[in-house]
Amino acid sequence: xxxxxxxxxxxxxxxxxxxxxxxxxxxxxxxxxxxxxxxxxxxxxxxxxxxxxxxxxxxxxxxxxxxxxxxxxxxxxxxxxxxxxxxxxxxxxxxxxxxxxxxxxxxxxxxxxxxxxxxxxxxxxxxxxxxxxxxxxxxxxxxxxxxxxxxxxxxxxxxxx
Numbered sequence: 001x002x003x004x005x006x007x008x009x010x011x012x013x014x015x016x017x018x019x020x021x022x023x024x025x026x027x028x029x030x031x032x033x034x035x036x037x038x039x040x041x042x043x044x045x046x047x048x049x050x051x052x053x054x055x056x057x058x059x060x061x062x063x064x065x066x067x068x069x070x071x072x073x074x075x076x077x078x079x080x081x082x083x084x085x086x087x088x089x090x091x092x093x094x095x096x097x098x099x100x101x102x103x104x105x106x107x108x109x110x111x112x113x114x115x116x117x118x119x120x121x122x123x124x125x126x127x128x129x130x131x132x133x134x135x136x137x138x139x140x141x142x143x144x145x146x147x148x149x150x151x152x153x154x155x156x157x158x159x160x161x
Contacts, residue, residue, distance in 0.1 A: 031095070032095055032097075034090070035090070035092040035095035035097050036095070036097050038087070038090035039092055039098070039099050039101075041087055042087045042088065042101070045080060045083055048076075048080060049077055049080065052073040052074075052076045052077050053073070053077065053146075055069050055070075055073060056069075056070050056073055056074065056126075056142065056145075059138075059139065060139055060142045060146070065135040065138070067131070067132075067133045067134075067135070067138060068130075070126070070127075074124070074126045074130060074145065075123070077119070078119075078120050078123035078124045078127065081116050081117075081119040081120045081123065082116060082120060084115075084116040084119070084152075085109065085112050085113040088101070088105050088112050089109060093106060100157050100158040100160065101156065101157065101158075102155075102156050102157060102158060104155075104156065105156045108156075111155075112152070112156070115148070115151055116152075118148050118151070119145075119148040119152075122141075122144045122145040122147070122148045123145055125141055125144065125145070126138065126142060126145040
């Protein structure tokens with residue numbers, strides 16, 4: 001190859017590399033966008049919890065008992081609960097984002113992790129009770145399971161009720 005061709009290819013490579021770096025730098029989300037995304041992700045997870053908890057709560061309030069749904073939904077919640085500490089680790093204080101999370105969450109990450117683990121344990125205990133098909137035992141395990149949600153809400157969530 002001639003020196004001229006090598007020089008042109010080198011210049012072209014540098015030009016393309018520079019354009020790619022500029023494009024990737026422009027695509028990086030701002031801290032505000034990162035905070036908004038963190039809040040959206042948290043809300044999505046908690047919507048999935050609610051979706052799975054509603055039928056169980058309805059059974060606890062007198063709706064027809066369905067052990068299969070109770071077990072399945074509790075196991076889903078137990079599988080998702082370990083994500084709570086990870087999703088609450090992104091500190092969104094100081095950003096203009098709509099959230100019901102209280103600022104003290106980010107000062108108490110060990111407690112958040114412990115509460116998430118309690119939710120896992122209580123959801124699994126509830127699921128095991130539901131697997132027996134025994135309505136009394138299953139609904140008896142609901143208080144601890146539901147309480148796991150309430151314990152975190154009482155301490156770390158804005159009271160909108």
